[in-house]
Amino acid sequence: MSVPLFDTRTPIAPLRGAIDAALADVIDGSRFILGPEVAAFESEFASYLGVGQAIGVANGTDAITLALRAMGVGPGDEVVVPSFTFYASAEAIPLTGARPVFCDVDPATFCVTPETVKAALTPRTRAVIVVHLFGNVAPVAEIEALGVPVLEDAAQAVGSRSAAGMAGSLGTVATFSFFPSKNLGAFGDGGAVVTSDDALAERVRMLRFHGSRDKQTFELIGHNSRLDEMQAAILRVQLPHLDGWADGRRAAAAHYGAAGLGELVDLPRALGEPAWHLYVVRHREADALAAALERAGIGHKIYYRVPTHAQPAMREYPPAVELPGTDEAARTHIAIPMSPVLDADQAAEVVAAVRDAGLDRPH
Ligand SMILES: Cc1ncc(COP(=O)(O)O)c(C=O)c1O
Numbered sequence: 001m002s003v004p005l006f007d008t009r010t011p012i013a014p015l016r017g018a019i020d021a022a023l024a025d026v027i028d029g030s031r032f033i034l035g036p037e038v039a040a041f042e043s044e045f046a047s048y049l050g051v052g053q054a055i056g057v058a059n060g061t062d063a064i065t066l067a068l069r070a071m072g073v074g075p076g077d078e079v080v081v082p083s084f085t086f087y088a089s090a091e092a093i094p095l096t097g098a099r100p101v102f103c104d105v106d107p108a109t110f111c112v113t114p115e116t117v118k119a120a121l122t123p124r125t126r127a128v129i130v131v132h133l134f135g136n137v138a139p140v141a142e143i144e145a146l147g148v149p150v151l152e153d154a155a156q157a158v159g160s161r162s163a164a165g166m167a168g169s170l171g172t173v174a175t176f177s178f179f180p181s182k183n184l185g186a187f188g189d190g191g192a193v194v195t196s197d198d199a200l201a202e203r204v205r206m207l208r209f210h211g212s213r214d215k216q217t218f219e220l221i222g223h224n225s226r227l228d229e230m231q232a233a234i235l236r237v238q239l240p241h242l243d244g245w246a247d248g249r250r251a252a253a254a255h256y257g258a259a260g261l262g263e264l265v266d267l268p269r270a271l272g273e274p275a276w277h278l279y280v281v282r283h284r285e286a287d288a289l290a291a292a293l294e295r296a297g298i299g300h301k302i303y304y305r306v307p308t309h310a311q312p313a314m315r316e317y318p319p320a321v322e323l324p325g326t327d328e329a330a331r332t333h334i335a336i337p338m339s340p341v342l343d344a345d346q347a348a349e350v351v352a353a354v355r356d357a358g359l360d361r362p363h
Contacts, residue, residue: 060177
């Protein structure tokens with residue numbers, strides 16, 4: 001039995017009729033940009049997260065750039081960001097004119113810690129981007145206690161929660177991506193900025209719309225970055241199912257544990273209650289494991305083998321601190337199948353394939 005890396009089709013199959021009807025309503029209403037669907041999604045998404053406002057934007061990368069600009073980040077500023085993340089977390093920073101300053105992660109959680117952030121702070125630090133990587137909920141309050149505002153990059157953590165609240169409700173501002181493979185996925189690109197700071201929300205609303213409130217007066221050099229009505233309609237149908245899907249993802253992680261995966265590889269250490277966008281384990285022979293999974297028909301992917309600070313476009317921003325956790329995570333991580341519908345039999349199949357790889361014990 002082969003097991004895919006993700007399964008985006010099965011969970012949304014029962015919603016097909018509702019999605020078709022929602023799209024037909026948009027077409028019949030002939031409102032395609034910033035109409036009732038986006039407004040309703042923004043209000044439903046904000047209440048789901050327990051934040052004051054959500055602003056739909058074109059994608060998760062723009063969401064970060066717009067949020068940083070709305071925070072006042074610009075030329076001469078530094079923004080601390082982990083190197084072990086998807087490239088876009090850092091790419092959004094130079095687009096504001098500011099400089100990315102790379103910090104390390106704890107390879108056991110793949111997230112930044114108050115210590116790794118502290119090591120990268122300077123008098124020019126204007127904000128910290130805390131990435132809730134793979135769905136883990138990084139310690140936002142402890143980082144904000146260092147005295148810098150936190151932007152949560154929650155692109156991979158919609159549906160994750162912690163004792164302090166939902167991922168995306170914990171910092172000054174948070175950003176989401178609705179890229180189709182995300183836990184809450186559009187049928188195209190989409191993103192959101194969320195915040196309980198009304199003034200900041202107002203600036204993001206203007207920035208997504210050419211720096212204007214009314215398309216008559218243009219107060220800022222802005223962007224054209226909007227979530228569209230079709231995508232908002234699709235997201236509205238899915239949002240009520242998100243918590244159930246997150247439970248399915250947590251159940252899948254539990255199936256892996258019950259099938260003995262922890263004896264064969266290092267499991268990710270959970271922070272809060274992750275909605276596991278990706279289930280990423282570690283082994284010093286990650287490439288050999290990838291080859292064995294390939295032979296067995298098991299989906300797998302090494303996502304960030306070359307961490308962001310080592311990417312050619314980031315040449316101008318060499319890290320000022322050592323990044324041993326990043327190097328370790330980059331060398332050893334490998335994502336294995338995860339979805340809301342991954343059952344105990346599939347988990348057992350994956351674990352059997354890992355066992356058959358015959359690698360050394362991880363610890
Ligand atoms: C951690 C992280 N940040 C930012 C992004 C950017 O989102 P988008 O692809 O919607 O621009 C992604 C995903 O693609 C991501 O995984």
